[in-house]
Amino acid sequence: MSQPPSSPRPVRVFGNYEILSVLGKGGMAEVYRARVLSGPREGWTVALKRLQPALTRDPQSVALFIREAQLSKQLHHPNIVTVLDAGDLEGIYFIVMELVDGRDLGQILRRCKVRGIPLPLDFAVYLGKVLLEALAYAHTATTPQGEPLGMVHCDVSPSNLFISRVGEIKLGDFGVSRVLVDGKLQGGEVLGKPYYLSPESLLGEVNPAADLWAATVVLYELLTLERPFLGGSPDEVFAAIWSRQYRPLRELRPEVPEALEAVLDRAFSARPEERFPTAEEFAQALTPHYDERVGTPLAIAAVVRGLFGASDDVPSSSSSSSGGASPVPGGTGSRAG
Known part of the structure; x- marks a missing residue:
């Protein structure tokens, strides 16, 4: 029947x-x-x-x-x-x-760590430079009337940087985190992912420097597959951030040039005035440390494809506190099949 x-x-x-x-x-x-x-x-x-x-x-x-x-x-x-x-x-x-049809950087770093495969240095530095260029634009963005937006992302982390199947790199989840913090602590709590907070953020300060510190943490992860500031609890992580207790870059990855390690050390300086004053200057400092032939959409897509294969099965995960999805899949021109 x-x-x-x-x-x-x-x-x-x-x-x-x-x-x-x-x-x-x-x-x-x-x-x-x-x-x-x-x-x-x-x-x-x-x-x-x-x-x-x-x-x-x-x-x-x-x-x-x-x-x-x-x-x-x-x-x-x-x-x-x-x-x-x-x-x-x-x-x-x-x-x-x-929709950015691909993977977020957090997924890529986890896959690299599981396989024991570090990202190529040029690839890692290029991703860090693109992230900083996106932040440089956001920090200086203005309204149609020319007034500064005063934009600070406040949640820069690998899970908010997306890489499409064709090698596009997109920073997402703008807005909510910045408004939630809004220049001060709310309810006595620090908002954001603990590993990426700057010492000043722990005091409730919100300014573009907080994004630059978080971008430095992301760049350190790109180069080493490890977070710089560790601990078994948020308080232990905060203590490591306060004291700037992190393993030297070249101790974890000896092939990193000393000049590149010096760039990250400056970005992690104890005194804020000794760090890079803007995302643009930070990005420019990274420019000599990667081969421009590697920083292309095709090369980036090839690295991601090598890690995950050509499967369309992109696992979804829980969204962040601001409601963003990870991954955030399709480019603006992506059409339904």
Whole structure:
């Protein structure tokens, strides 16, 4: 006896978007893979980020989410995830972003560590330089009226740097972290991932220097596959940060040139005034330390493909506290198949 045909999967629609799958959920937002149903981007696959329904009645959460949308929509840089749309539908606030079809840097570093394969030095330095160039743009971004946005990412970490299958590098999750901290501690707690906080961040200071310190931690990880500041608890990590207790770069990877180690040592200086004053100057200091022939989309895509293969099976993981998904999959021009 033949089986009755299975009923078609119900289509979930949110405004002009068909919900395809869950990418991640956090305390503040949930992120979905979605397809644009009509308009100039019809058929595009995007990331749809929605404020958790329970928070729509909380004025502070709504204000934070709207602030993120306002800030992020004003950032237009090839190495920053692009916000395509934002608004509210029947009281549910949402942000639509491009999907970076690939892996986040945290996944790449974990795979390298499991396999015992360090990233090529040129590749590692180039990624660090691109991250700093994205931060340099964000730190100096202005409104259409020319007023400084005062943007500080506050959550620079490997899980927020995405690398597409074609070698694009994108920094994501702007806005919420900066607004949550907003220049001071909230409720007596430090917000952000402990390993990437600067000594000044532990005091509640929020300025671009905090992003530069975090970028230095990411660069150290790129070069060594290890975090510089370790501990069994946040307090132990904070103590290591305060005292700048980290293993010298060349002790972990002897082939790192002394001049490159000196760049990182300067970025980790105890005195803030001795560090790089801007992300642009930090990026320029890295330029002599990589081969430009390696810093190409094709070369980057080849490294990632070598680590993961050509499989389209990209595991999804829980989102960060600001609701970003990891990975955040498709470029702006990515279309549904």
